[in-house]
Amino acid sequence: MAVTLRDVAEKAGVSVRTVSNVVNGFQHIAPATRARVQAALEELNYRPNLVARSLRQGRTGIIMLILPEINVSYFGELAHEVVDYASSVGITVQIDESGGDPQREKELLTQLAQASWVDGVLFSSLGLRGVDLAGLVGTRPLVLLGERTARTALDHVGIDNVAASRLAVAHLIERGRTRIAALGGSGGARDATSKYRLRGFQKGLEAAGLDPAGLYQRTPDYRRGSAALAVREMLRWPQRPDGLFCFSDELAAGALRELVVQGVRVPEDIAVVGFDDIEASSFSTPSLTSIRPDKAGIAKTAVDALLHRLDAPEAPAREHSVGFELMVRESSGPELS
């Protein structure tokens, strides 16, 4: 059996109270007793039972991160930032995957957010809407990551997708492209990400006096494989696009691949811009121009927001917007030397 406070107390000839005080670095302890306790602590190699401590204190120091799939590069990189920052403030992270399935997302939320031992939940949802989230307010603290899918009274941190998409489109226009297409997103009511990116795309074209009509190709998801089919479809359009804005870097990677296969040159025939700036994008052939959201900023802001809400459960929900930038690389035109 593990060593408990009582064991140490007996050994040192003091009460558990005193040992606890020493362990927790309390003030006001006689140097002599402190030394005696320390010795016993080390001799017995005491380790506090965190479960017992948590039961007592009502906090576990664990937060849960729910995301679609950890093996998708963007989410992997985001998770890295979350784990990294959380561990720097003494918090550990549990990870669960929803697979992007709204049903599974609901399950996880009701099951975990209410009952479990997590202090709070960071939730990167693809498919949930306001109605699904209703009734969760007031249980376990919850911070939404990515798109704000509804006007719920919940903390949210993300980037301005409309503005970011406009920036991507503006860049393509600046590169002299006039038939710019958008790629990605189911277009379904649940897919808020594609909704905002599409809106930014349209606004960007309109601002330059271009007509966005008919220049959007959907994909069932944001993965590389889906982009290949979509691009093949796109190349059958009456007029081939000369610019392509992909709603994720993985889609862009799939698109680049398929364009090579079809003998279309990038950027000469089509300039391509992605979204997320995953690490692989710097090393593809051609290297990929992409919108880079401030992932570390998202992670820090989200964890801080959660921690803040733990201390102030009744504070009004806040909206946090994090920065982004455009990383210009080979896929969108001449290199800027």
Added chain:
Amino acid sequence: MAVTLRDVAEKAGVSVRTVSNVVNGFQHIAPATRARVQAALEELNYRPNLVARSLRQGRTGIIMLILPEINVSYFGELAHEVVDYASSVGITVQIDESGGDPQREKELLTQLAQASWVDGVLFSSLGLRGVDLAGLVGTRPLVLLGERTARTALDHVGIDNVAASRLAVAHLIERGRTRIAALGGSGGARDATSKYRLRGFQKGLEAAGLDPAGLYQRTPDYRRGSAALAVREMLRWPQRPDGLFCFSDELAAGALRELVVQGVRVPEDIAVVGFDDIEASSFSTPSLTSIRPDKAGIAKTAVDALLHRLDAPEAPAREHSVGFELMVRESSGPELS
């Protein structure tokens, strides 16, 4: 405050014992009382306090997965499989990152494996040696993933790196390559992965009557960026290699990129094989031939091993070898139609 068993018991006019029995699906309960309890349960929206349950039972149902970096594709894909399988058997996964730093690895182990509430630890180490692991046996169950860095009495699951590397080399030889180089790994005493892959590489060449001397280029880590520098160095060798075996797909991706930059054609001038078969490798240009370890098999085997050890702490340590296969793609030569 949250609803407790006592609240429910009072409401239903029974004892906590009975409520507990209902919650845990015990047999032998009078249908009438069960119904009454069920009603109270639902009316109060009771959720069990898992921390209390864990304190009582001595098990949390949480395992910890320690890996170098979750944003590295291979580890992201592995984590995905672990989370996926674990959740199917009712286990949740906590993730911590070591950054590949031996010091940090030791910290995590002593801190977590002994003290925390995790039932057990899956540990994918890059740098730990037997001496570091000594003294951990007998505390919290621990299963080693990846390379077995020392002959410790610990459960271990991995693939046969020597055999896999020989397979990669044999494939290059079969493609008519005779000056085959290996790329990756610090060569340090702690880097067991590169040790075994290098050994397989050497054996593969020797088996074909080729001399491996002087055909190995080290890298400080397994990331894309490090491969670029290494390849540049390699191209200065008196004789250019016509085949390249990279110890990870990320290295291979960096190598492919640098070869393009330097105007070296793949596979015509140099055929390239990677290791890990991350998803991006199917979509690169050219697509990458790679060794594919059975990641799902590793995950399942590891979780099962951990669960088994929970029930039988004294069972002898076991060694699990999981399968792999070679995925042949464009980077290593003519397409096999």
Added chain:
DNA sequence: CTGTTAGCGCTTTCAT
């Protein structure tokens, strides 16, 4: 079949 109760290991209020 169900009620009573000890106790998991810890923190903390109340005393001294």
Added chain:
DNA sequence: ATGAAAGCGCTAACAG
């Protein structure tokens, strides 16, 4: 400055 003891919410051993 330190001891005694209550109790976090739950399960299970012990009645009955």
